[in-house]
Amino acid sequence: MNTKIAYLIAIGLLLVAPLAIYPVFLMKLLCFALFASAFNLILGFGGLLSFGHAAFFGGAAYVTGHALKVWGLPTELGILVGAAVAGLLGLAIGSLAIRRQGIYFAMITLAMAQMVYFLFVSSDFTGGENGLQGVPRGKALGFIDLQDNLSMYYFVLAIFVIGYFVISRTVNSPFGQVLSAIRDNEARATSLGYDVDRYKLLAFVLSATLAGVAGGTKTVVFQLASLTDAHWHMSGEVVLMTLLGGLGTIPGPAVGAGIIITLQNYLASGPLGAWVPVVLGVIFVICVLAFRRGVVGELREVIRKSF
Amino acid sequence: MNILKTLSASASALAMLASAAAAEISDGVVKIGVLTDMSGTYSDLAGEGAAVAAQMAIEEFGGTVAGAPIEIVTADHQNKADIAANKAREWGDTQGVDAFAELVTTSVALGVFEVAKQQNKIALVSGAASSPLTNDACIPTGLHWTYNTRALAVGTGSAVVKEGGDTWYFLTADYAFGEALQGDVAKVVEAEGGQVLGAAKHPFPASDFSSFILQAQASGAKIIGLANAGADTINAIKAANEFGVIASGQKIAGLLVFLTDVHALGLETAQGLQMTVSFYWDLNDETRAWSQKYFEKTGKMPTGVQAGTYSSVLHYLKAIEATGTDDTDTVLAKMREMPVEDMFANGGVLRTDGRMVHDMYLAEVKAPSESSGPWDYLKIVRTIPGEEAFGPLSESTCPTK
Numbered sequence: 001m002n003t004k005i006a007y008l009i010a011i012g013l014l015l016v017a018p019l020a021i022y023p024v025f026l027m028k029l030l031c032f033a034l035f036a037s038a039f040n041l042i043l044g045f046g047g048l049l050s051f052g053h054a055a056f057f058g059g060a061a062y063v064t065g066h067a068l069k070v071w072g073l074p075t076e077l078g079i080l081v082g083a084a085v086a087g088l089l090g091l092a093i094g095s096l097a098i099r100r101q102g103i104y105f106a107m108i109t110l111a112m113a114q115m116v117y118f119l120f121v122s123s124d125f126t127g128g129e130n131g132l133q134g135v136p137r138g139k140a141l142g143f144i145d146l147q148d149n150l151s152m153y154y155f156v157l158a159i160f161v162i163g164y165f166v167i168s169r170t171v172n173s174p175f176g177q178v179l180s181a182i183r184d185n186e187a188r189a190t191s192l193g194y195d196v197d198r199y200k201l202l203a204f205v206l207s208a209t210l211a212g213v214a215g216g217t218k219t220v221v222f223q224l225a226s227l228t229d230a231h232w233h234m235s236g237e238v239v240l241m242t243l244l245g246g247l248g249t250i251p252g253p254a255v256g257a258g259i260i261i262t263l264q265n266y267l268a269s270g271p272l273g274a275w276v277p278v279v280l281g282v283i284f285v286i287c288v289l290a291f292r293r294g295v296v297g298e299l300r301e302v303i304r305k306s307f
Numbered sequence: 308m309n310i311l312k313t314l315s316a317s318a319s320a321l322a323m324l325a326s327a328a329a330a331e332i333s334d335g336v337v338k339i340g341v342l343t344d345m346s347g348t349y350s351d352l353a354g355e356g357a358a359v360a361a362q363m364a365i366e367e368f369g370g371t372v373a374g375a376p377i378e379i380v381t382a383d384h385q386n387k388a389d390i391a392a393n394k395a396r397e398w399g400d401t402q403g404v405d406a407f408a409e410l411v412t413t414s415v416a417l418g419v420f421e422v423a424k425q426q427n428k429i430a431l432v433s434g435a436a437s438s439p440l441t442n443d444a445c446i447p448t449g450l451h452w453t454y455n456t457r458a459l460a461v462g463t464g465s466a467v468v469k470e471g472g473d474t475w476y477f478l479t480a481d482y483a484f485g486e487a488l489q490g491d492v493a494k495v496v497e498a499e500g501g502q503v504l505g506a507a508k509h510p511f512p513a514s515d516f517s518s519f520i521l522q523a524q525a526s527g528a529k530i531i532g533l534a535n536a537g538a539d540t541i542n543a544i545k546a547a548n549e550f551g552v553i554a555s556g557q558k559i560a561g562l563l564v565f566l567t568d569v570h571a572l573g574l575e576t577a578q579g580l581q582m583t584v585s586f587y588w589d590l591n592d593e594t595r596a597w598s599q600k601y602f603e604k605t606g607k608m609p610t611g612v613q614a615g616t617y618s619s620v621l622h623y624l625k626a627i628e629a630t631g632t633d634d635t636d637t638v639l640a641k642m643r644e645m646p647v648e649d650m651f652a653n654g655g656v657l658r659t660d661g662r663m664v665h666d667m668y669l670a671e672v673k674a675p676s677e678s679s680g681p682w683d684y685l686k687i688v689r690t691i692p693g694e695e696a697f698g699p700l701s702e703s704t705c706p707t708k
Contacts, residue, residue: 022401024393121481121510129482129511130414131388134421147425149400222396224418226389269382 010251014157023153024221029261030160031218036241036253037167038210043239044248045171046203047183051106051235052093052113053211058230059116060086060212065132065225066125075138075146079159079216086212087205089116094204098197101186110232117230131226135219152221159217163210168250170206179203240280244287246294255296332375332633333403339365339620340404342391342419343434344411345383348512348538352565352610353411353434359604360617361408363597364624372624373631380404386411386512388418395419399426405633406431406623409616413437413484420446427635431619434612436536436563437487441662445705448635450642452663453615454585456484458696459562460491462583462669466688467530467560468499475560476528477506478519478543480535485511488534488562504528512539516546524552536563541571548576565610569672569684577684580672585611586651587670587685593650608682618651619663656693660705664693 042048064082067073097108120126137146146152170176182189182196219225245256267276291298341361343353358381365377384391398404410416411434423430424446438455479485493503504526507519523531533543564582588598588608601609626641647655655665670685
């Protein structure tokens with residue numbers, strides 16, 4: 001009941017936010033919030049630390065950009081094509097990576113993502129170092145002109161809410177429960193008769209697909225896709241967002257993404273401009289040392305203790 | 308009857324006043340956004356110095372134009388198109404920036420062009436060099452000020468071929484600028500009867516050039532053309548020295564070399580290098596006076612990119628002063644109508660494809676014995692007339708020219 005009220009308040013705030021805050025900034029925030037939430041699906045609930053999620057985010061960003069610019073697909077279809085490609089990429093990388101655990105899993109995903117990155121650097125359709133520029137925003141549902149920042153914002157908000165709902169449903173479903181069981185004790189889950197590899201792979205593909213939705217939407221918002229989206233920095237950043245916000249909580253990664261993106265944006269134009277990575281690093285260290293559960297996790301703990 | 312006449316006369320006078328007011332300065336301030344590379348490969352040749360140069364243009368106007376204050380905002384785009392485009396979009400949407408200036412790195416300029424086209428704002432490109440900026444990729448409000456790859460090719464490329472360097476191998480920065488430069492130079496080389504043996508693309512920015520230098524050595528070409536700029540050029544020349552390229556009889560042609568690069572390399576290494584420049588501080592009294600002022604602020608002599616940023620901002624402000632408005636189309640028309648007259652360009656012409664046509668110079672780096680001290684590095688070999696350097700307007704493939 002309380003969660004429902006909290007979500008209603010959050011959605012209400014998001015609906016009026018563009019009146020006070022620059023909509024493009026909010027859209028960036030929502031895209032990364034969705035990306036981090038998708039990532040959390042396998043890290044927080046599946047216990048798999050992927051270091052290659054930028055491949056899905058960036059891959060979908062390029063594919064969506066190409067689909068809209070060159071093939072002239074409608075905006076929604078472009079994002080779906082991007083997400084589908086990210087999902088297939090997730091299937092390919094995931095089916096290899098889930099055979100190993102822990103650090104080996106992380107290294108395999110990182111290596112595969114680097115291969116994808118170099119594919120993008122050398123491909124013609126991505127524009128290499130120039131990036132894919134001038135992607136048209138198009139029209140939503142065929143009649144809402146997305147060139148207007150405000151209508152674009154509500155379009156992105158709708159995508160975010162749908163994506164978030166899918167994640168929350170997944171986590172709270174029997175599938176999500178099995179996933180948590182595998183995270184906590186894989187051997188026991190196997191002994192109970194669950195095919196753990198299939199569960200892990202499905203979670204990985206789902207996470208990759210949703211990361212792709214986030215990447216594709218980002219391309220539409222900024223009208224460009226670039227190597228930054230596919231670089232391993234991006235994979236690191238999403239880990240940071242998830243840990244900072246609260247690993248294994250549903251709203252945590254979104255909150256973490258909000259904190260990181262806001263800091264990056266406002267610090268960059270201030271006197272600390274050149275020090276943004278250092279500031280983020282210090283925050284990360286403090287978070288790991290003092291608030292192991294992340295912002296949302298700690299808040300939840302405080303509420304649980306006081307009631 | 309009379310009253311009616313007076314009324315209608317005053318009404319029309321009021322209407323005219325209103326329309327005049329509408330054509331004044333938007334939000335009461337002229338804001339120029341300088342987007343440049345503050346920390347990376349091109350920070351020496353553009354960077355902070357370009358912001359200082361833009362500031363000098365504003366100071367020349369006493370900080371106000373057409374009765375409105377002039378403000379400058381700067382940002383580091385880190386040579387990334389996405390950061391630059393996002394920043395430009397944000398500046399345009401929330402801060403009322405009227406024009407974007409400098410924009411080194413072609414990918415950045417292309418990204419900002421996209422935003423400038425949508426927001427109908429002027430982009431004053433100084434640092435980016437690719438000639439496509441005023442050809443296939445041109446936009447009506449994008450002005451390309453300092454140089455372009457075609458001018459560099461005509462200058463250095465043809466000079467080198469005439470001296471017998473007729474077989475070329477390129478080391479090319481792997482992005483739009485490198486490709487454009489290589490393409491333009493290859494065209495000139497082949498037109499002059501030379502031959503291009505091959506090219507190696509290196510990542511941008513790169514620090515290790517050894518494998519690329521080895522490929523170039525193996526090619527057997529007489530000339531190794533460096534289709535890159537800034538720290539990449541410096542690193543490539545250093546690597547070439549370490550591998551004994553010069554000693555083995557091959558020559559290096561730096562296709563886009565700046566004064567700051569010569570300063571970084573030292574005359575011992577750089578002597579004899581031919582380069583095409585848009586500006587040199589020691590050209591005449593005017594350039595010396597301006598550069599001295601610049602030197603006092605930064606401790607360095609200006610590059611062409613920095614002087615070009617000054618010139619473009621100055622010309623933009625002059626057009627606002629003359630028309631009394633910062634309305635993009637009015638200002639643009641005025642900028643095209645007035646010749647560009649300052650210490651950077653003498654009788655420069657702004658064409659409808661966005662190209663600012665002015666004279667370029669072929670220069671040679673002095674030997675240490677010829678130089679009288681720091682920053683006395685170049686001797687001008689030849690003045691390349693604007694028309695020859697940039698080609699006629701009919702050659703431009705810009706669809707909106």
